[in-house]
Amino acid sequence: MDFGLDEQTSIVKDTARRFFREQCPPSRVREILATEEGYSKDIWRKMAGLGWLGLLNNEAYGGAGGAFLEMFVLVEEMGRALLPSPFFTSAVLSSWLIEEAAGQPRKETLLPRMIRGETILTAALLDHQGRDDFEDPALDAHQADSSRYELTGTRLLVPFAHVAEGILLCAKLQGREGHGPTLFLLDPATEGLEMVPLNTLTKEKTFALRLDRVGIDADRIVGDIGKGGIYMDRIRPGATVFKCAEMLGGMERVVEMTVAYVKERHQFGRPLGALQAVHHACADMATCLETARLIATQAAWLLSQGLPADKETATAKAWCNEAYKNCTAIGHQLHGAIGFTEEHDMHLYSQHAKASEMAFGASWFHRSRVADQLGI
């Protein structure tokens, strides 16, 4: 057992902390969220310059060769800053899926440009009910002719689809060459694709996609027919743990903000933080944060070593979901009315807590995975 971060990872973490503090203070978060693109091209370019868009990718394409723990701490710092950006959907999910699934030519065309920050992809994981359905997609790919399919179905909550060069989605393919969940890379400009912006809690740019017999060429199939679910399974544990990292960062900031506030806010002639009820609430927050950090880092480390981590990953997400939610609930309670205002940052974090809780499985789902591991 050694709970210390190694030097390389610490450097990335410190660099990221400084970078986001300068580039993305809370005022900037609001400005970025209000833009048409919903992200800052300037920050994106700088992140590419730091090599952060290719941490998971092979060196051959300009990546860092699977720097898993560096990615973990980087995403944590993004969560802390609440950076609005397509990073998670593009530099974590899409580039990793391409790396796992695509053939050489597509990797060569896409990955270097993605890593240099020249293009963005997004992944459409959720069906018309918001269900992650890679195993059995509610999106049909009907074979129209020998080299062409037609996609029919709905995808919800697709982040940054409006700025993406391609949308990765998994469709249930029925065709002469085979069948089963199959990964496609859809061009957002494809005729017939309807893209509807969604108004959500976090204000992050996200879309509903309606596909009614949208034509797509067979050469836009990524990887093998019928293996969409398998590709997704390869990246899902890591993606889940990176989501935990994002939550950790947010949680840490909420605890800091709240503790600082109860020290300075006076009521009844003394700081709020001198009241024992407030002591206990703050201790609960600190416990959530400390435990979430330990359990998520454990899963990240195991995955980084290629060790089995199904149970630890499920444990981490189930725990981080509840921990972050608890922290934001306590944070709101202790901030009082000011935390309920638009101008205060608290709500940015509580909405983030909800959005990230729902990503890659709510707690019941992961408890069920833990029960599976226990043989129950």
Add this chain to the structure above:
Amino acid sequence: MRFTFTPAQDAFRAEVRGFLRSEMEAGTFSPRCGDLFQTGSREFSRKMAERGWIGMTWPREHGGQGRPYVDKAILMEELFRVQAPIGYHFLADRQVGPALIHFGSKQQKEFFLPRIVRADEGVSFCLLFSEPNAGSDLAGVATTALRDGDEYIVNGQKVWTSRAHVADFGWLLARTDPDPSANRYRSVSEFIVDMKSPGITVRPIVNMAGESNFNEVFFEDVRVPAASLVGEENAGFKQIMAQMDYERAGLERLMQNYPLFEQLKQHVRDMDPSETPETLRAWARDQVAQLEIEYSVGRLLCYYTAWTIDQGKTPTAQAAMCKAFCTRYEQKVNDVASQILGPVCQIRRGDPWSPLRGDLAESLLWGPSYTLQGGSVEVLKNIVALRGLGLPRK
């Protein structure tokens, strides 16, 4: 960074497990929930001593093995997994030894430390801290120890003292500066008291489990040699707070009802779908998974605290957090298990209808004590807030 144990640590765990298995096969003990710290025999402690498993983390010059706290945590985890009978040496190993190493005189160290690590006869301890009017607020002890020549004269009363009726020595916290205007945190001291001293009366208290594991202890003009003072006079509070970090950091606060949790998991695995309502099975599955998650979190927190000590840091807030979290988990195990087992959870050990080898009813009886011993959850959370987060007192 590394979240696995070293091969040497894995081998050590296997060695401990092998020893415990053969002891259980020989009928020395069986894993049963109840009072973890009461059950013990010097014979069992002696076997552990032979293996170097008492005083493991103490420096070699004090008879210890100089091994890291993480190794000790591995040992303790295996012991608690089967509720091994370690009561004879447990308190001496956990806190008397470390406290003596930090604050004891040369003479005290030379006398006690080798005897404790050998599990010699006559060196089991009890902790004389709590009083009728000083529980969570230890600085408020009223028992006095007043200097009289080469001796101190002790008068007063202690309460909730586990093992006072069997212990050879008591680790006493008493007021050495009785001036009411003295700083309450700088007027108490620690002593080692021979429990056979004239003037000490031990009266057992029957607890809600029907057992007399703890006691009232009365001191009437008990004469204690001045050489029994541990550390500095009037520095007792500071010393004791440092000891508490060790008391709170251990896996014993996570695993007091561990055999119950293991049996509960097996019970839920074995539930017959034709005899169990689907709603109960679904609920049990979800709740037991949640307990498993909390156990994993608590276990990691314990190892993290051990590792922190190994880094040479004092884990005050962390240890408090650890104990507050872990004991709450233990109580949840009792609650979930009783809901899953239903009304038969009430039937006590020894009765043929008692479920889960009687461990459920016993754990339900002991449950309220989990979140009290070694600092109530409320006091622990205060420590996290004040010392960990730097919140103001006033």
